[in-house]
Amino acid sequence: MKLWNNYHTPHSIDEALTLLNQYQGKARVVAGGTDLMVELREGHRPVQDALIDITMIPELTTLAPTDDEIYIGAGVTHTQLVKSPLLAALATCLVESCGVVGGPQVRNVGTLGGNVAHALPAGDGTTSLVALDAQADIVMDGQRRVVPILEMYRGPGQSLIDSTHDLIIGFRFALCAEREATAFKRIMRPQGVALPILGCATWVRLNPAKTHFEATRLSIAPIGPTPARATEVEAVLTGQPANDATIESAIDTAVKILKPRTSKYRATGEYRREMIAVLLRRTLQLAVQRAQTGQAVPEGIGIE
Numbered sequence: 001m002k003l004w005n006n007y008h009t010p011h012s013i014d015e016a017l018t019l020l021n022q023y024q025g026k027a028r029v030v031a032g033g034t035d036l037m038v039e040l041r042e043g044h045r046p047v048q049d050a051l052i053d054i055t056m057i058p059e060l061t062t063l064a065p066t067d068d069e070i071y072i073g074a075g076v077t078h079t080q081l082v083k084s085p086l087l088a089a090l091a092t093c094l095v096e097s098c099g100v101v102g103g104p105q106v107r108n109v110g111t112l113g114g115n116v117a118h119a120l121p122a123g124d125g126t127t128s129l130v131a132l133d134a135q136a137d138i139v140m141d142g143q144r145r146v147v148p149i150l151e152m153y154r155g156p157g158q159s160l161i162d163s164t165h166d167l168i169i170g171f172r173f174a175l176c177a178e179r180e181a182t183a184f185k186r187i188m189r190p191q192g193v194a195l196p197i198l199g200c201a202t203w204v205r206l207n208p209a210k211t212h213f214e215a216t217r218l219s220i221a222p223i224g225p226t227p228a229r230a231t232e233v234e235a236v237l238t239g240q241p242a243n244d245a246t247i248e249s250a251i252d253t254a255v256k257i258l259k260p261r262t263s264k265y266r267a268t269g270e271y272r273r274e275m276i277a278v279l280l281r282r283t284l285q286l287a288v289q290r291a292q293t294g295q296a297v298p299e300g301i302g303i304e
């Protein structure tokens with residue numbers, strides 16, 4: 001059975017938007033297709049009049065530093081991200097999260113924009129973009145806008161944007177400076193279910209003496225229907241010594257206030273709660289060590 005009638009590969013944002021406009025909601029953006037093709041094949045989406053492939057649009061496939069920020073086009077693949085030495089050193093959590101998405105075949109075509117547009121609260125790329133406090137460049141209702149990453153989600157699988165009309169162009173965030181570092185870890189079932197039991201990305205900034213937490217951003221998912229920062233846990237860390245005692249008190253708070261739900265495919269809420277402690281401990285210790293030494297080598301990423 002045909003899953004779409006026409007396939008377009010526009011070479012500019014304007015061309016892509018014109019095509020989406022012409023099809024009046026009956027065409028859909030496709031990037032790597034690793035989520036979309038499964039949905040079309042399983043009948044979760046109707047047969048499309050057209051698919052609009054965004055992977056030939058230069059602005060969507062660029063990965064470039066701009067001053068102290070980095071810009072990542074929405075069509076950049078997980079593999080491209082993992083191979084960037086700049087990201088490995090200065091946005092390590094993103095490399096660690098994109099480096100464990102699926103297997104090599106999925107990472108070679110699956111994109112960061114697709115991960116965000118699919119809008120699942122535990123998308124691995126999403127989890128790290130939240131810790132990095134990323135902004136998304138989008139075109140929505142014909143207007144170009146910049147929105148904080150957390151505003152991109154409306155519910156499980158529900159994005160702020162409508163991929164039959166709108167586009168994610170790319171993401172930007174500040175790279176880690178001196179005294180800052182990140183880390184990502186996740187717990188995953190081995191048999192290749194597409195999302196983790198739990199993922200955790202951590203960003204820390206230490207004080208000038210590198211002895212205390214000056215600021216942190218913690219992204220643990222899935223906890224609720226949309227991604228979120230664990231701000232009450234962050235508050236426990238701020239201004240405190242960057243040591244195991246502080247980390248344990250942050251974990252105590254996290255385990256008390258965060259209430260992950262039970263998923264019949266992945267794990268019970270109770271197990272996930274226990275794993276919050278494990279992942280927070282590992283990522284905070286690692287991020288502190290990276291910030292103190294100024295050395296960050298991504299761990300656990302898939303080999304191509």
Ligand SMILES: Cc1cc2nc3c(=O)[nH]c(=O)nc-3n(C[C@H](O)[C@H](O)[C@H](O)COP(=O)(O)OP(=O)(O)OC[C@H]3O[C@@H](n4cnc5c(N)ncnc54)[C@H](O)[C@@H]3O)c2cc1C
Nearest residue numbers: 031032033034035036102110111114115117123124163168
């Ligand atoms: C076997 C397998 C394993 C997987 N493992 C993981 C995993 O471990 N962790 C994880 O997080 N995910 C996993 N996934 C899910 C998927 O691979 C990722 O979410 C991937 O990043 C999706 O990107 P894509 O380019 O393939 O998106 P697509 O499938 O092309 O698109 C997904 C959705 O986003 C929309 N879209 C895509 N790009 C844009 C854009 N620029 N603007 C507007 N809308 C857009 C599409 O219309 C569609 O609705 C797995 C998938 C498979 C099949």
